[in-house]
Amino acid sequence: xxxxxxxxxxxxxxxxxxxxxxxxxxxxxxxxxxxxxxxxxxxxxxxxxxxxxxxxxxxxxxxxxxxxxxxxxxxxxxxxxxxxxxxxxxxxxxxxxxxxxxxxxxxxxxxxxxxxxxxxxxxxxxxxxxxxxxxxxxxxxxxxxxxxxxxxxxxxxxxxxxxxxxxxxxxxxxxxxxxxxxxxxxxxxxxxxxxxxxxxxxxxxxxxxxxxxxxxxxxxxxxxxxxxxxxxxxxxxxxxxxxxxxxxx
Amino acid sequence: xxxxxxxxxxxxxxxxxxxxxxxxxxxxxxxxxxxxxxxxxxxxxxxxxxxxxxxxxxxxxxxxxxxxxxxxxxxxxxxxxxxxxxxxxxxxxxxxxxxxxxxxxxxxxxxxxxxxxxxxxxxxxxxxxxxxxxxxxxxxxxxxxxxxxxxxxxxxxxxxxxxxxxxxxxxxxxxxxxxxxxxxxxxxxxxxxxxxxxxxxxxxxxxxxxxxxxxxxxxxxxxxxxxxxxxxxxxxxxxxxxxx
Numbered sequence: 001x002x003x004x005x006x007x008x009x010x011x012x013x014x015x016x017x018x019x020x021x022x023x024x025x026x027x028x029x030x031x032x033x034x035x036x037x038x039x040x041x042x043x044x045x046x047x048x049x050x051x052x053x054x055x056x057x058x059x060x061x062x063x064x065x066x067x068x069x070x071x072x073x074x075x076x077x078x079x080x081x082x083x084x085x086x087x088x089x090x091x092x093x094x095x096x097x098x099x100x101x102x103x104x105x106x107x108x109x110x111x112x113x114x115x116x117x118x119x120x121x122x123x124x125x126x127x128x129x130x131x132x133x134x135x136x137x138x139x140x141x142x143x144x145x146x147x148x149x150x151x152x153x154x155x156x157x158x159x160x161x162x163x164x165x166x167x168x169x170x171x172x173x174x175x176x177x178x179x180x181x182x183x184x185x186x187x188x189x190x191x192x193x194x195x196x197x198x199x200x201x202x203x204x205x206x207x208x209x210x211x212x213x214x215x216x217x218x219x220x221x222x223x224x225x226x227x228x229x230x231x232x233x234x235x236x237x238x239x240x241x242x243x244x245x246x247x248x249x
Numbered sequence: 250x251x252x253x254x255x256x257x258x259x260x261x262x263x264x265x266x267x268x269x270x271x272x273x274x275x276x277x278x279x280x281x282x283x284x285x286x287x288x289x290x291x292x293x294x295x296x297x298x299x300x301x302x303x304x305x306x307x308x309x310x311x312x313x314x315x316x317x318x319x320x321x322x323x324x325x326x327x328x329x330x331x332x333x334x335x336x337x338x339x340x341x342x343x344x345x346x347x348x349x350x351x352x353x354x355x356x357x358x359x360x361x362x363x364x365x366x367x368x369x370x371x372x373x374x375x376x377x378x379x380x381x382x383x384x385x386x387x388x389x390x391x392x393x394x395x396x397x398x399x400x401x402x403x404x405x406x407x408x409x410x411x412x413x414x415x416x417x418x419x420x421x422x423x424x425x426x427x428x429x430x431x432x433x434x435x436x437x438x439x440x441x442x443x444x445x446x447x448x449x450x451x452x453x454x455x456x457x458x459x460x461x462x463x464x465x466x467x468x469x470x471x472x473x474x475x476x477x478x479x480x481x482x483x484x485x486x487x488x489x490x491x492x493x
Contacts, residue, residue, distance in 0.1 A: 143340075145336065145338055145340045146340050146342065146343075148303060148336070148340065149334075149336060149340035149341075149342075149399075150342075151303060151329075152301055152303060152329060152332075152333075152334040152336075152403075153329065153353075153354035153358060153402070153403070153406060154325070154326045154329040154330055154354060154358040154359070154406065155354065155357065155358055156326075159357060159358065163353065163357055164342055167344050168342075168343065168344055171344070244343060244344050244386050244388065245385075245386045245388055245389050246343075246386050246387065246388015246389040246390075247343040247344065247386065247387070247388040
């Protein structure tokens with residue numbers, strides 16, 4: 001498909017009104033903004049998936065027999081819930097990142113973990129800590145009689161968790177999970193601070209070069225509204241698909 | 250005389266400081282139907298829960314089909330395959346249809362072939378007279394219908410003995426009948442049953458042996474005819490006079 005008439009229109013708009021949307025008519029800006037957008041989507045999708053996995057596994061481990069394991073888990077949750085995500089990110093990138101680096105050419109230190117990977121690790125653990133608490137609330141809302149019925153049918157603790165407790169807890173947790181995941185999508189912008197080339201980061205580069213701060217700010221807002229909109233839409237669809245007739249969760 | 254299917258000997262169980270079972274013994278032969286009656290809080294439900302190891306006992310012995318339940322190395326799955334249980338509040342899995350509820354445990358726990366299980370499950374649903382309700386969710390069924398699904402769900406594991414824990418207590422009088430009918434048919438087919446109930450008429454009719462428990466002990470027991478017409482213990486007589 002040929003978009004050049006559209007790009008030309010944006011060029012005309014700039015000439016006529018001074019609204020400078022270079023990301024449409026300048027191929028270099030267009031390319032780097034698109035790349036930033038893709039990086040954001042990749043970062044968000046990875047963190048969403050991993051944080052849910054952390055939540056499910058963590059909520060299961062909260063019922064573990066070992067007190068040491070439960071204590072460690074509680075420590076993790078408290079650490080990630082009670083410190084600012086930006087500070088966590090700095091801690092991972094600058095403190096742990098330094099430890100995990102090697103001497104490279106000319107005395108420069110080479111990091112072993114990329115800034116993108118650090119952002120994924122940190123944000124997944126951050127949102128995962130909240131997800132654990134969200135799922136725990138859902139699990140506690142599953143009647144213990146239902147679990148007892150599963151036990152009486154021969155289910156092990158893990159079997160009952162996978163086939164009965166989790167599917168029910170999930171339905172109960174979905175509204176709260178929704179909120180946390182939306183929050184996570186927005187929080188990915190802080191990876192700007194460790195130079196992950198995501199949307200906010202490239203937007204900053206573009207407005208530094210083109211001096212079009214107001215335009216890029218609007219572009220960013222619209223882009224984030226759409227991205228969060230997609231997440232909300234998918235979650236609502238999911239919620240509806242999981243709805244069980246006659247069961248009020 | 251052959252070994253009974255269930256042999257309960259002098260079991261004790263306390264929750265915190267309250268002793269709920271204070272030395273209960275009974276034998277249940279294969280194919281026998283026993284009813285346990287008694288006031289609320291007399292330990293009837295706990296007794297049933299001990300038989301399939303949902304509740305561990307403090308002292309005594311329960312042997313089910315040669316397997317000691319009060320054994321730390323107990324294979325719970327093997328025990329629970331043999332012992333089916335139906336609860337007062339049905340406790341169906343609300344996110345699964347009636348058919349799926351019946352199929353789940355044999356497929357997940359016993360790893361049986363899904364097609365075979367489905368055929369058996371459909372048969373069981375028919376048996377409890379719920380044909381046409383296979384794809385209904387528990388929330389769309391009446392209490393009596395849910396309870397019958399729960400019975401079918403237990404039967405799908407092909408147990409040797411069925412435990413019924415006040416299965417009609419949460420139902421209205423009309424739906425009680427259909428559930429009792431399902432149990433009666435089971436009993437007539439020779440299923441070993443331990444039934445905790447407040448339905449005295451039903452107990453009199455179906456039981457081979459009736460036990461009356463109060464405060465954690467068996468006060469009196471006997472065949473239903475003698476038990477209901479000639480109870481000797483004053484506590485039993487007082488209880489029966491209030492109900493009959």
